[in-house]
Amino acid sequence: MAERAQPSSEALSQLQVVEIGSSAATSYCARLFADFGAEVWKVEPPAGDPLRSSAPLTPGGQSAWFAFLNFNKSSIVIDPADPEAVKRLTLLIEDCDILIDGRDIDGANCPLVDVAAMRQRQPGLIYLEASWFGREGPYAEFTASDSIVRALAGLIKLVGPVEGPPLHAPDFQTGVLAGLWGFIAAASSVFARMQSRAGRSYSLSIFEACISLSEYQLFEAFQRGEVMCRIGINRFWPNFPAGIYETKKGWLGVTTITPSQWRAFCEMLDLPELRDDPALVLGADRLQHMEQIERLFIPRLRRRTAQQWFAEGLKLKIPIVPVPEISDLLQDKEKIDRGAIVPIVLGKERALTAGSMQRLTLTPPRRGGKVPCPGGRQGFTSSRPNSTTGVSRLPDCSGPAEQPLLGTRVIDFSMGWAGPLCTRTLADLGADVIKIEAIQYPDWWRGVDRRPDYVNRQMHEKTLRFCMMNRNKRGITLDLTRPEGLSLAKRLIAGADIVVDNYSVDVLPKLGLGYGVLRVLNPHLVVISMSAFGTNSDRRGCRAYGSTLEQGSGLPSVVGTVNGPPVMSHVAFGDAMGGLNGCAAVLVALIHARETGQGQLIDLGQVECMMPLAAPWIIIQSLCGTSTRYGNRHPQFVPHGCFRCAGEDSWIAVAATDAGMWQRLASVIGRSDWAADPSLKLVDRRRSIEDTIEGAIEAWTRKRDADQVMAELQGVRVAAGVVRLPIDLLQDRHLRSRGFFQEIERSFIGAHLQPSIPIREGARPHSIRRAAPTLGEHNSEILADLLGLGEVEIAELASKGIIGTRMLSEVELRQGRRSRETST
Incomplete structure (x- = not known):
């Protein structure tokens, strides 16, 4: 029997991880390994990871988003022009346990390496590659951004005012969500390798990862046969009230689902006429009378503070919670004590951000850390495995396909x-x-x-x-x-x-x-x-x-x-x-x-x-004492937003993520003068006429079908995606081509569809x-x-x-x- 490794306060300290390319998803995946003690090497070009310039920026010019994704890693700069570049990178990878690859999102001038050949030489290597949509399918070559992917995944259309436009959340969601999925794939492979000694190779679709959020609404709408639509800010089918409301002081998050919760809510507000109305027992019934109900309870909520209502709700077992501002999170002693808010060092700046939320009590995650400068190394001592430990790299022997947790x-x-x-x-x-x-x-x-x-x-x-x-x-x-x-x-x-x-x-x-x-x-x-x-x-x-x-996380305070x-x-x-x-x-x-x-x-x-979805704003708030809401606009990309297309409630999400994309967009919408104007290559110059640009885009899109607009813009490499409803995903041509929905049989309902997970070991x-x-x-x-x-x-x-x-x-x-x- 193999000798047991000595207990460590860091659960993954025997792992070495190499991260190549530039992608928020792969960066977050790799940082989760660093949180638990793995030695993570981030490979960067001489100019640094492109995400180092991502807004919002700190007063010292550091990217808050990059900082959150990369603290506790070491950086190694490899210049592709160096004759030894490929050799240096190959040696680094061949000495690691896990290779995390974001090159399909952004190559970041990474030297070309033959991963397949390296995996043959090093069969214990665990490999994870991420892409926006997967290697195959109609969207495989699409240009994308966080908001474009969320629009296509059904995560935008149901948010915002009834008349539109649909409302984006800040542009930092897919990296966290897909990064978690990437970590799950790689960590399960580490566990499997402890038994079989074999590495695994996973591909991750960021688009499919987002469907983890929309699959619930998709199947609810499908089963109930109801048309799910946008019903207003802080309103969502199929329950009501389930939103955020103003009080005497502060905002209150309210959710009533069960009949008993609704009755208790009405009793708390002294509204017996609502409590006793048999037509309002179920949330779906209350949705038919939203305006009437809100007219009665909103004035009552304004009589007391959010904290007072919260205390009352605790007694009555009602799911209500005060809605904090980002500044409230930074002063929340409980969150600091638990490590949900942690200190980080960015060059000469010291800030606070969201910590690791995987709260292991015996082998806890690191509490904050240092963001590496290009080529900067952390001061941790690596604990590399020897030939008798569970994670050592030994010759390959086959393990069960698709089931790394078999036997658990x-x-x-x-x-x-x-x-x-x-x-x-x-x-x-x-x-x-x-x-x-x-x-x-x-x-x-x-x-x-x-x-x-x-x-x-x-x-x-x-x-x-x-x-x-x-x-x-x-x-x-x-x-x-x-x-x-x-x-x-x-x-x-x-x-x-x-x-x-x-x-x-x-x-x-x-x-x-x-x-x-x-x-x-x-x-x-x-x-x-x-x-x-x-x-x-x-x-x-x-x-x-x-x-x-x-409602209680702080995220709503940066949306809208x-x-x-x-x-x-x-x-x-x-x-x-x-x-x-x-x-x-x-x-x-x-x-x-x-x-x-x-x-x-x-x-x-x-x-x-x-x-973590609000992490960049937490950093900025901790340094500046304030944070900014952008609505559907973006702190870095201009233009960026949702634009009306032909047809009822039909929208397209568009993002110009660099100067070249802006010029191609301007040409497509018939503004060749803008495309030729060198001053408009600058984001700040475009921002000064953002209203005019947005008006011109919508004048062009609203005469066209949304799918036609997406095809035209993607045809010239402009990031664009139709703003879908969750139920639209059942007919999505990309998902269908990839076999994402699988049909299975079950008693009582017969054949029905199931969504796949977004990580794959092969084509299927x-x-x-x-x-x-x-x-x-x-x-x-x-x-x-x-x-x-x-x-x-x-x-x-x-x-x-x-x-x-x-x-x-x-x-x-x-x-x-x-x-x-x-x-x-």
């Missing part, structure tokens, strides 16, 4: 979106995920309706959102409030590698499954608590959804126009970001556990996972091996095969309601409670 078992105590996305990703990568529900309290994404008709027609088995988020898993029902169910759960945990929990922080401890108990059951266990605010947060008792997390309200950019952004950060954290802890035998607790605060997407489980579908299989129970024991559990395959109605729940109270 996950016990899944999660519901809704965030936790199930974490575990779905683990399952997609080969882990055996056992989802634990109860017939008394199944996953609420099956539906919150407990009326007899809903239950008897088994409508809880027909929700596409649940099926989408729980594929590739096995399902069991256990009543954890009863000793028999709790005992079986403990036996499953004793044989597992990972436990995932996204309940409120006190739920599992009250059931007898707190971390202290789990650690005794299984010392090697990785346990992640994915609560909204963190296990020790002052806000730990706050009920929260993905919308609550966005200068004099407008803070703006939500998604119906439930926080869920997907929490899920992907949770998966990334689990993989780091899993690598450490496999190498050292030590399990640990991960204390993930999902609200913190949203903060990872296969979907099984449909989402029906309620309790694998009870007998798991209890018999894993725990050794016989048929009689399993039947007795079913007769007692410990397990089952049918959801209980509200009436049956009450009857069951009375029966147990009587028997005791």
Whole structure:
């Protein structure tokens, strides 16, 4: 047996990573490795990474975006004109564990190297390459930017005023989102290599990574047959109210989904006429009366401050939260203490920014660091592996295709979106995920309706959102409030590698499954608590959804126009970001556990996972005491925005990311005089006439179909993308050509589509091996095969309601409670 490596306070300190090319996604991916101690070498040309000039800039002229993406890395300058350039780069790569390649986004004058040949010579090398749209497909050669990709992925059209234009969030989202996916691919490959010694090669589509956010709305719209449209700032179908509202002092984020939350909200505001109206019980019903409802409750909210309403909401279990400004985050002691806000050094400047949100408690991430100057090296001491450690580079032996986590078992105590996305990703990568529900309290994404008709027609088995988020898993029902169910759960945990929990922080401890108990059951266990605010947060008792997390993150304060309200950019952004950060954290802890035998607790605060999306503004605020909103404009690119096309609510996103692109754009729209004017090559000169430029663009676009505009502009290498609805993605020609949506069969709904993950080991997407489980579908299989129970024991559990395959109605729940109270 291989000797165990010595425990390290940095989980990935034995890894060496090389980053080539220039891409926000690959830079963020590499920085996540640096956060946990890996030695990361960033290869730059003599002029430096092009992202070093990305706005917004600090008073000292440093890029805030580059700083966030690159602290704790070392830089090495390789001049492609140097005769030894290829040799130097080849030697650097051949000595590393992971090569992260952003050249398809921007080559950054990187010397040409034959990666395929290097992988043959070094079969343990893990390789990740990123591109906007993937190597194949109709969009493969498109020119793009962050906003263009988000427009095409259905992430812009539903935001903003009803009349338009759709409203962009700041241009820093795809790098964080796709960077997380890249890290998940590479980290899972590190884990697989500890067993098979073989490296893996992944490609990452940034466009497909963005669909992690829009897939929920896509399938909701598809199943309900309703036309999802833009219904106003801080309004999103299918729930209402779920937005941001002004109070006596400050802004308040509100989300009401369940009937009980709506009733409590109305009671808090002393509005019995709304509470008792049977036509307003469900969120979808309230959407039909938005103006009428807001006229009644908005004046009431202005009577008290956001903090006062928050305190009241805690008592009533209403998902409401104060909406902070960036300045509030910088003064938030809890976020500083938790490492959500960290110090960084940029040349002679010292700033604050968002830290690493993967909150491992035994091997925590670094808290801040130094941004390298070109050619600058960090002062860390590398801990390179020897021939007996788990991550050593040994000759290749084949591992299971597509399943780097094969042989890993996950016990899944999660519901809704965030936790199930974490575990779905683990399952997609080969882990055996056992989802634990109860017939008394199944996953609420099956539906919150407990009326007899809903239950008897088994409508809880027909929700596409649940099926989408729980594929590739096995399902069991256990009543954890009863000793028999709790005992079986403990036996499953004793044989597992990972436990995932996204309940409120006190739920599992009250059931007898707190971390202290789990650690005794299984010392090697990785346990992640994915609560909204963190296990020790002052806000730990706050009920929260993905919308609550966005509202409380600071991001809305940098979205929208200068004099407008803070703006939500998604119906439930926080869920997907929490899920992907949770998966990334689990993989780091899993690598450490496999190498050292030590399990640990991960204390993930999902609200913190949203903060990297505002990271550049946090840096600027910390240095300047202020930050700027740009609306649909951009601090660096002119023009940049959404422009109306022919047809109803039809829009195109356009971005001129350099002077050459501006000239080609001007020529296409018939302004050859602008194209020939040398002064307009300068961004500042174009910004002085930005209104005029935008008017000319829209005069040209509004006479044309949006897809025609995209084709014409992309034909001359101008970044442009149609502003799609999420449901439009089902017919997207690029996604169809790449087989992104896969058809599978499932009981109760038959054939249905599933989205793929955005990382691939070959030309085709990872296969979907099984449909989402029906309620309790694998009870007998798991209890018999894993725990050794016989048929009689399993039947007795079913007769007692410990397990089952049918959801209980509200009436049956009450009857069951009375029966147990009587028997005791």
